[in-house]
Amino acid sequence: MIEGILIGIKTALSFQNLLMVMIGCFAGTIIGMLPGLGPMTAIALMIPITYGFDPATGLILMAGVYYGAVFGGSTSSILINAPGVPGTVATSFDGYPMAQQGKAGKALAIAAYSSFAGGTIAAIFLLIAAPSLSKVSLSFRSPDYFGLMILGLTAVAAFSSKGNFLKAMMMCVFGLMLASVGQDTLSDIPRFTFNTMNLSDGISFVLVVMATFAMSEALTIILKGNDPTKAAKQISLTELGSIKLDKSETKKMVKTIPRSSILGFIVGVLPGAGATIASFLAYGMERNFVDEEEKQKFGKGSVQGLSAPETANNAACSGAFVPLLTLGIPGSGTTAVMLGALLGFGIQPGPRLYETNPEIFWSVIMSMYIGMVVLLILNLPLIPYIARILAVPRTFLIPMILFFSVTGIYLMSFNNFDIFLMIGIAVVATILRLYDFPMPPLILAFVLGGLMEENLRRSLLISDGSWSFLWDRPLTLCIMLVIISIVSWQMYSSFFKKKL
């Protein structure tokens, strides 16, 4: 393990990788800050650029973008009450009122320090937990993996659907359907190709992620251009106030950060939960911990009310890497995008990753910590300048997103068919978004489709076609029981609870 850590430090501290972390954090902050564009869009836009690098560098760049985008999302939450990502919605509860009171600089500093502390503590947890979990996960069999993938999909559908569980499950199935296009991996039999060579290799992951996030995001912004509810409430972006914290504020944060970090990390590890749930839970938990006087300040500019969700969402981002790196199963839409990129590099994350590719496994963990430091020392002093990015007119923003989306596909295939297919999927995704059909389950299902089919194939062949593999092993049975509980609870709360 020590040897692995040293390899990771050496790889992460190479000049090129350090530069990538910085570029990633900076680019992620800028993209994440733009309302409507979250980490998934930011990472998707970066994928074509990572083609030119080795896998470790590419992944380090994406990890930097991820953290930067989460931090950037907090900035737009605080300054214009427009969270770039759902994970920073809770940040706006107290961050925006602070900004309205003329303490925007202070609010941004609290967010930066909390993000740094939460991310750092969680990176240490990850350092300890990941190898241990890798060893445990070596005992997993195909039925367990199949069960875990169903669990991941169900959990993401349950948590990302905001009460629209059936819509989310439809998106899961849609993602799996898209993943099934192309030649069958074992027999090479063409499926759903409609006799066209363009579909024989299947639909590319980059194409789907660009279409459903970057491009459809841009089209949605244009489509909703006249919607008065979408108008951002602007505060002065030039007068942000001091970023210095006084003693009492620091003292309050010292109490909040450790408990929110632990909560955030644990929630992040759970499939599907992620930064959004972590930040809301941390906000609620913190409200219960503080005294009556501080409780009254919640929602009106409380330091702890801002620090808790910011700490937790960053800790959850690190936690989300645990199932990705140790099991090869992403727990969130963002880590699903990263898994897709890893598979594109020819790397299969899983329990053996830290033995077969220790430089990737450890350098990503190390670069997370470096990313936190970069975010703090690079972004905090630059906040007054970076904040002006929020004023970028959409007349420039939208064409740029469309240009990067088309270029990404063009660089990959030099094929008109892929560009048109991407536009088609983007139009469908835009309509689906309009009616609250969530996209993260679709991406997660698309990425997991091949692995799911492979594990189901092995499980069914071993059990000679019997579905008893779902309850033969205690571990698989436990996973299935959790899935049944989630589905039952979702159905109950969607269709019966409100009627009572």
Added chain:
Amino acid sequence: MKINSVKIISLLFFVLSAFYLYTAHQIQVFSFDENAPFNAKTFPIYLGYAGMFFSGLKLVLPDQKPVEVDAKYLEFKKTTLLVLAVIFYGFTILKVGFFLSTSLFLVFSYYFLGERRWKLILIFSFPFVAIFMYLLHGVLQVYLRDPLLKYIGIMG
């Protein structure tokens, strides 16, 4: 049952799933694989049924959270024209080349979306694309196909 846009989308998804299921049954597998516990069409068949099941439930069950989209605030015309511009861009990028088609697409999109500052429009089109191409092609060694620049002799 009240018919709304979500129900229509669910119905379309139901039809798509049924078509998917039909196509899955048409997949030709090897004769020795026909009766195997798992072959190339097993998983797609399950997916077809799952799609019909979930969309069927969405169709039949009442909407607990109806989505209300006010069409009068939506910019259909602008979005459609922009999509057509992207399609045209996608069509010309291989024929005309990356540099010219991208620059013209950017100029058109900026102008179409309401930008009238020509200095900015020109800076963020031709020079911007040239720098982008240099970074990608020259620095990162990512191949960019541009028949026009190749013909002129700028690109190798």
